[in-house]
Amino acid sequence: MAIFQVSAKLGSSLLFEPVTNHPFLAFLLSFLAYGFILTVYRLFFSPLSAVPGPKLAAVTRLWILYHDYQDQRTDIVTDLHRKYGPVVRLAPNEVSFTSTAAVKDIYTGSGRESGFPKGFLYAMFTHYGRYNMFSSLTSEAHSWRRRMIASSYSLTNILNREASRGDIWRTVGEYVKYVRREGSESKNGPGRSIDIYPANIYFACDNVSAHVFGEERGTKTLGSLVDSAEIKLQRDSIDDWYVPTRREKIYLWTDFNVALRCFEAFERTTQKVIRIIQRRVDPDSKYIGGTFLHNYAYKNMRELKDRPSVELTVAKNLLSGKVSGKVSEVFDEYGAASESMDHMLAGMDTTSDTLSFLLAMLSLPEHHEYQETIRNSLPDLCPFDQPLTVADINQILNNTYLNSVIKETLLIFPAIPVTLPRVVPSGGRVVDGLWLPAGTLASSSVRAVNLTFLPEFEKNPGNVQWKPSRWLVKSDADKDRVQELERRLWSFGSGGRGCIGKHLALTEMSLLLAAILANFKLRRDDDDNNDALETPHSHWTCRRSFRDIAYLQDFHGFLRFEPL
Template structure:
């Protein structure tokens, strides 16, 4: 019996090449056909938006790489309305209070939370969850303990520490005044917020306002935001690029070494903090008090989680606050009549940092209105934070959203929508002061910290920091915007879930307020 096998073709090099090209062609035809069907006949085809965005992720990828996502989506909403299909499986919303609650809010018993997209919230370095990445059961467990570190009680305990860093900010500006130097206002506020959060988290300052000795680490954080957007763009482009990126980022020695060094900066400080008993309570104190020591077997927040949670604090609790204060500075300098009103209010009520307690700072309505308007005009997270529709019955502002669809409220598009905010393109703090002209504004649409069970745990701290730091600057200094920063908001930015990375400086001339002598500045700064 013959055992010879007769092949229908000969395996020559030429045939292998032809077969390979045929396979690639069939894959491309199939892929294009599938994308075309999804774009024109799929469940999201009824939503308005550019057809190329419905067909391909390329426009979104380009926005991520170029830092133009914010401008692109604002323009799309102005053209297409409150709901826009911005990529094949993504809907962007201009959000009223109803929209915010439908996507992010608390759900009735038995209805699942719209979960976070793992493609957007990438894994942490050590694989553990922080509050931002944690799925529902883990998030609730963590938040129940961590929230005590941001309570009103904790805030009152930390008031002397916060005032100390407000004084250091005065010293930072005073050195610039004495040396006749221009000041990058955005960088100064970042130095202050990073110092504060490091001390609250690790019981140890980064000394940014003193010597900027850890400036490289801080700048690496900003650089990582841009790098992660490159990674996101490549991962969403196609399955082959996703696999390639995963392989490169997990195996390339230089990337692994850099990521490890960055993570070590935080983990070393966590270990150092756990090995000591600071003379004042901090966030870690409350975590240990309510959830047990992280090194113990039954700790609610074990060491690995505390490391990534602390890293999260050092991003989410710093740059966002500094961005809001920078935006406030810019718009006040472009609207001098409001700067004058704010100066009159603050300087008429507060004479030095010692006067700036939690209660006193909440009794400044113009300061409060200016901060809210700055958050509307220049939100720290302009592009929103995406969720995935967790079931087929999801309804957002009356729109049925299919299960598995990525969706979010685009903050800047919302805040610049004329039908939600009258004179939406103008800096008008009086809209928050009960002026009848703005009675029909949808003020509930302003949610810079989002809503629901995952609203920012540090919201109260951020509010107090903003009030304190800005009141401090107003009491002690006058500021003039430099010509090169005239168009500061109109720049390309790289954003992540919790922060925005700008490329241009906000340069200003800082002048010692005539009501403050150098001696008074030094006294108030102690």
């Protein structure tokens, strides 16, 4: 018996003495054991273990973090959905969906349940230390803000405003003048060549600023630079906003949530200090510590609060602080400026991107026929200094062929193609028959939702063609297919948290495209030796806040506008 006791004691000493005498080894073994148990749990026992996807993604978030850092998320997620289907696990606690039912549950809600709240990532998009509609994390915070200004963005309001004032049509005229005035003579044929990207940014900025603040206070970046230092300042400031250094890899913040919260707390505290200084020093001075655009929005809100405009604008609705006749929350100039700043940036980014991709595709030789078809279907257009009638605007907006090229561009080249994360609320939710525990990130990629329905995507995902003819209805079978395409087109989002500026953007793009094709033929002009055409930023290849994919990388951005 003693022999067995000695043997047991000796074995115990051999196994455990080295560990107890070496704390680092003990920590390492504990860490490895924890990692092994966690890996087994995430692969086989987690509520998400049955969700298809890469095994490494199920084990660690470092997998998707690597692709975030490489600006590959959109491409990777789209490819995973092609491989695994409508539900894919991207990380231990993140699932991506592409079905229309899942998109509705997550972003709109069904029955008595509202859509899922946003993740803390969106708090980055506050301005002046104040939340706005886009950065609001909950449906409640978003809802009352939206109700204050929804009427300003309704199609009825936009049509009536345009028919009475003609602001967008006048800006379209300025675009045509810009081409004729500032375009350079081309070596490749008749007409003037311009870099369409900055032109489209200026066009979108002038329109959205007039819609938010009123035509008198809107920017005039498409105007002539001759004897106008203000227009040059506006252009330079907008160009500076689009330099690559301002376009952060924002999805990294999703993986470093603590750092994001610290950043957000610091930013809000700093803004409070700035507001105190602002009020004591000179409340009417320019906004301290901001860019030209920050000062522009703040200054307009200060002046409109003290001297209200008779023109019914987004800014006027914001400063009224009224929702359905009741005071919900009275905006001061900072809260109203935050909202208006967000509208300007969103309107500039998405509309200009879509217009640039659209014009670039139409300019290709194989797509010249679309130009002719649209041109021949347009009504007679009045001069740019006269407003179009509601009937004229509706005729353009409902033009089948013009609509087909716009929708196809939104489908293939969404301005915001990335995954839009939401957080599963307490108690968990069932999405697409899958139960998701509270705290899970549930998301859908705009590009993946748009493309996975297309037959050619399954065969060759890297060669999905820009084909506007897919939107034309020539038979009953085409009607059903186009209706399904309409349901799948998610470039403007959906539900109460979808893009509030959808009708404004579509009206801008439709009127501009109609005017361009009524006056010019679009042709590529990729002359590398034309020194007069210098881009203000590497707009085709640099990453944007919500675009981690570079479309049309072989296109330099120059188009030749050949007069008819």
